[in-house]
Amino acid sequence: MSKCVFCKVVRRELSAEIVEEDDHAVAFRDINPQAPVHILVIPKKHITALDKASEEDVLLLGHLLLMANRAANSQNLTSDYRVVINTGGGAGQSVFHLHLHVLGGRAMGWPPG
Numbered sequence: 066m067s068k069c070v071f072c073k074v075v076r077r078e079l080s081a082e083i084v085e086e087d088d089h090a091v092a093f094r095d096i097n098p099q100a101p102v103h104i105l106v107i108p109k110k111h112i113t114a115l116d117k118a119s120e121e122d123v124l125l126l127g128h129l130l131l132m133a134n135r136a137a138n139s140q141n142l143t144s145d146y147r148v149v150i151n152t153g154g155g156a157g158q159s160v161f162h163l164h165l166h167v168l169g170g171r172a173m174g175w176p177p178g
């Protein structure tokens with residue numbers, strides 16, 4: 066996906082502050098943080114959104130959750146963090162490459178806005 070900004074992060078065509086990476090996923094700091102810790106976890110495979118993932122992605126989806134936990138741990142958050150996946154423009158998704166927001170370092174309200 067030549068124009069996708071997160072694919073560009075994967076290909077190192079766009080700089081990002083990467084905190085975790087392996088063969089399948091990358092975690093990097095959000096450019097517009099909404100909390101003291103705000104990391105995005107993305108698959109290297111271009112999937113536009115969670116509602117476009119399929120059974121073939123089941124291992125990858127689990128992998129992303131475990132990387133989210135490792136990324137939180139790397140920021141000294143062993144608990145008290147939130148993982149959010151905005152799915153669709155109506156839910157606040159603005160970049161159409163599946164990503165998990167990992168937010169922490171402040172009190173979290175519920176329900177989210």
Ligand code: DGP
Pocket residue numbers: 070079081082093094095096097105150151157158159160161
């Ligand atoms: P969402 O609204 O759920 O699609 O979240 C997209 C997030 O991506 C948003 O919090 C800002 C972040 N973002 C957008 N472009 C870039 C970028 O080029 N670099 C980084 N690090 N984050 C980005």
